[in-house]
Amino acid sequence: MSLLSPSRRLRETPFSAGVKAAGVKAYTVYNRMLLPTVFDDVERDYHHLKNHVQVWDVSVERQVELIGPDASKLMQLLTPRDLTKMQEDQCYYVPIVDQKGRMLNDPVALKHSETRWWISIADSDLLLWVKGLAIGMGLDVDVFEPDVAPLAVQGPRSGQLMERIFGATVHDIRFFRQKRLSFGDTSFIVARSGYSKQGGFEIYVEDRRYAMPLWNALFEAGQDLHVRAGCPNLIERIESGLLSYGNDMSMENTPFECGLDKFCNAPETVDFIGKESLRIEAETGPSRKIRAVAIGGAPVSATTTAWPLFRGGQTVGQITSAAWSPDFQTNVAIAMVESGSWDAGTEMMADTPEGQRTATVQTGFWT
Amino acid sequence: MSLLSPSRRLRETPFSAGVKAAGVKAYTVYNRMLLPTVFDDVERDYHHLKNHVQVWDVSVERQVELIGPDASKLMQLLTPRDLTKMQEDQCYYVPIVDQKGRMLNDPVALKHSETRWWISIADSDLLLWVKGLAIGMGLDVDVFEPDVAPLAVQGPRSGQLMERIFGATVHDIRFFRQKRLSFGDTSFIVARSGYSKQGGFEIYVEDRRYAMPLWNALFEAGQDLHVRAGCPNLIERIESGLLSYGNDMSMENTPFECGLDKFCNAPETVDFIGKESLRIEAETGPSRKIRAVAIGGAPVSATTTAWPLFRGGQTVGQITSAAWSPDFQTNVAIAMVESGSWDAGTEMMADTPEGQRTATVQTGFWT
Numbered sequence: 001m002s003l004l005s006p007s008r009r010l011r012e013t014p015f016s017a018g019v020k021a022a023g024v025k026a027y028t029v030y031n032r033m034l035l036p037t038v039f040d041d042v043e044r045d046y047h048h049l050k051n052h053v054q055v056w057d058v059s060v061e062r063q064v065e066l067i068g069p070d071a072s073k074l075m076q077l078l079t080p081r082d083l084t085k086m087q088e089d090q091c092y093y094v095p096i097v098d099q100k101g102r103m104l105n106d107p108v109a110l111k112h113s114e115t116r117w118w119i120s121i122a123d124s125d126l127l128l129w130v131k132g133l134a135i136g137m138g139l140d141v142d143v144f145e146p147d148v149a150p151l152a153v154q155g156p157r158s159g160q161l162m163e164r165i166f167g168a169t170v171h172d173i174r175f176f177r178q179k180r181l182s183f184g185d186t187s188f189i190v191a192r193s194g195y196s197k198q199g200g201f202e203i204y205v206e207d208r209r210y211a212m213p214l215w216n217a218l219f220e221a222g223q224d225l226h227v228r229a230g231c232p233n234l235i236e237r238i239e240s241g242l243l244s245y246g247n248d249m250s251m252e253n254t255p256f257e258c259g260l261d262k263f264c265n266a267p268e269t270v271d272f273i274g275k276e277s278l279r280i281e282a283e284t285g286p287s288r289k290i291r292a293v294a295i296g297g298a299p300v301s302a303t304t305t306a307w308p309l310f311r312g313g314q315t316v317g318q319i320t321s322a323a324w325s326p327d328f329q330t331n332v333a334i335a336m337v338e339s340g341s342w343d344a345g346t347e348m349m350a351d352t353p354e355g356q357r358t359a360t361v362q363t364g365f366w367t
Numbered sequence: 368m369s370l371l372s373p374s375r376r377l378r379e380t381p382f383s384a385g386v387k388a389a390g391v392k393a394y395t396v397y398n399r400m401l402l403p404t405v406f407d408d409v410e411r412d413y414h415h416l417k418n419h420v421q422v423w424d425v426s427v428e429r430q431v432e433l434i435g436p437d438a439s440k441l442m443q444l445l446t447p448r449d450l451t452k453m454q455e456d457q458c459y460y461v462p463i464v465d466q467k468g469r470m471l472n473d474p475v476a477l478k479h480s481e482t483r484w485w486i487s488i489a490d491s492d493l494l495l496w497v498k499g500l501a502i503g504m505g506l507d508v509d510v511f512e513p514d515v516a517p518l519a520v521q522g523p524r525s526g527q528l529m530e531r532i533f534g535a536t537v538h539d540i541r542f543f544r545q546k547r548l549s550f551g552d553t554s555f556i557v558a559r560s561g562y563s564k565q566g567g568f569e570i571y572v573e574d575r576r577y578a579m580p581l582w583n584a585l586f587e588a589g590q591d592l593h594v595r596a597g598c599p600n601l602i603e604r605i606e607s608g609l610l611s612y613g614n615d616m617s618m619e620n621t622p623f624e625c626g627l628d629k630f631c632n633a634p635e636t637v638d639f640i641g642k643e644s645l646r647i648e649a650e651t652g653p654s655r656k657i658r659a660v661a662i663g664g665a666p667v668s669a670t671t672t673a674w675p676l677f678r679g680g681q682t683v684g685q686i687t688s689a690a691w692s693p694d695f696q697t698n699v700a701i702a703m704v705e706s707g708s709w710d711a712g713t714e715m716m717a718d719t720p721e722g723q724r725t726a727t728v729q730t731g732f733w734t
Binding site: 027028098104123129133134136245251306 | 368369371372374375377379391392393395396399401471490491492493496497500501502503504505612614618671672
């Protein structure tokens with residue numbers, strides 16, 4: 001790993017004191033903010049996540065707030081997903097595309113009301129896109145980044161820990177639904193969501209002064225549950241097929257390429273940016289798709305660039321994320337694979353930093 | 368310093384092979400791309416920059432290309448700077464503001480023609496702002512990130528080195544002007560510009576296949592000039608008063624607060640976003656301004672958060688960047704200081720990680 005020079009531009013978070021005290025070993029930079037990547041080591045963090053409960057500083061999931069009479073109109077313009085039936089306690093994973101139907105972000109939208117939304121973003125300045133559109137179209141809506149820092153509680157024992165802080169009502173929150181729950185003299189939106197498939201919650205901490213009190217409360221309450229500080233885990237998220245914007249997809253890709261077809265369901269009567277481009281691609285179908293791929297041989301190193309995939313002397317795609325899976329005893333990977341090579345069982349060769357390896361398309365991710 | 372986990376999302380550059388071979392010691396992340404911060408150590412890099420010539424991988428200065436009939440109209444909408452008299456060989460430093468007159472980026476604009484521009488950006492996804500506006504306003508212009516990676520040649524002997532690659536014509540390029548010059552079977556735009564005050568050039572390398580050949584040619588030609596790989600130097604840029612978006616200013620600040628008044632010179636007849644807000648602030652004047660500040664005592668550590676400035680028990684501003692200057696034997700700093708405390712000679716106290724220190728407003732930067 002390289003060294004990262006500190007600066008104010010790479011923002012600390014309201015939980016940074018807790019993260020440092022917990023012995024964070026490495027970071028990535030996400031939305032110009034520090035996101036922990038390792039506490040113990042990636043494999044031990046992985047086993048712990050799958051067996052216990054972890055508290056994650058995911059403040060990097062910055063919120064874009066839309067508030068005003070045109071908030072819902074603008075929100076629908078941003079995404080091919082049909083928002084017309086969305087209820088006020090729902091969270092929606094929403095592909096955001098440009099006029100060519102290319103991915104600009106893959107955030108989670110949270111509806112406060114018809115006139116107020118939050119978009120919990122992946123790694124790009126979606127704020128600038130939304131503001132630019134709002135101003136360009138002369139919409140009556142304010143767009144800004146509020147003082148909100150999400151904290152995730154993830155792992156099979158997350159329900160137990162959350163109950164101790166917020167009460168048994170946490171169990172009533174269904175997947176990708178949210179509820180406002182009390183904490184001391186304040187309250188937070190608590191959603192059943194998170195960037196792992198081990199179960200869990202995300203707490204949208206409004207007002208940074210409440211961040212460390214919540215962090216401390218969770219650690220105090222969870223001692224007997226072996227609660228630990230954690231972070232999105234590279235191995236677990238690849239096994240689970242959780243895509244990473246900037247790694248597995250970018251402004252080069254369409255939602256269909258990313259397997260997000262079911263989130264492109266806005267009816268003909270609904271207007272959104274990229275509608276015509278996506279309509280055409282829906283007819284012809286994408287020319288490449290994201291696939292789960294197993295890479296043969298010993299553990300590979302991290303992907304710092306895409307690794308080309310070959311078949312019969314032709315380039316047929318690229319590996320975008322890879323890690324050794326202790327549970328599945330293979331290198332698990334996410335790849336963008338071209339039509340003709342994307343069927344399960346297809347064998348390709350991958351150019352890895354450790355040399356050429358076999359790469360086999362799987363029927364699905366390792367969940 | 369912390370460790371940085373590698374990933375494809377934190378993009379390598381077309382010069383990464385050269386940067387690694389040159390022994391890069393640390394990076395920052397800028398526009399989701401790796402920017403070297405240290406080669407030898409920050410002080411030795413600083414002395415070398417001031418005495419010799421360095422080659423910098425500044426690929427992180429991503430370009431936003433505007434092409435189409437409405438390119439110039441859109442470009443003028445983006446900035447309060449008057450572009451009407453800009454000639455086609457000029458580079459303009461252009462504050463980019465939102466409708467409230469708040470800074471979104473402080474890039475350099477390069478005019479290819481009335482229908483084609485590049486914006487060489489600081490650290491924010493300006494692409495999304497420009498695309499959002501273009502689509503929202505229905506303008507006839509394409510906006511995208513082209514395959515361009517700037518390489519800077521900086522230091523007092525940069526002219527000598529550049530002449531050996533591009534010929535004596537490099538000396539004819541005036542400050543913030545550019546010229547297209549041949550290199551092998553291609554040509555690059557070469558500008559007299561760069562993020563230091565030691566003199567130098569920026570070469571806009573189009574097509575990444577030419578990146579390492581140019582890098583190698585510069586190092587081969589410059590051996591007797593003690594050419595070295597370098598990078599923007601924290602000490603030198605603070606001494607020189609070169610602001611850093613995300614460190615010294617953000618979406619919280621206006622160009623007037625940042626001392627960029629002279630770049631807010633569009634005449635009344637010119638339309639741009641934020642015009643009304645800036646007109647009001649020009650009348651009342653800003654309530655805080657960027658100042659050069661000397662911090663007393665021994666060398667301070669890097670600013671990972673803003674350090675509050677106090678005077679008479681009141682908060683009167685904050686230090687946003689600081690470093691020990693070997694040449695001036697003081698801690699040089701950039702601060703945002705409130706009205707009433709911003710006059711040269713004003714003494715304040717700064718809360719640094721090393722305790723309270725005196726902080727004195729200077730008449731100007733250390734150039």
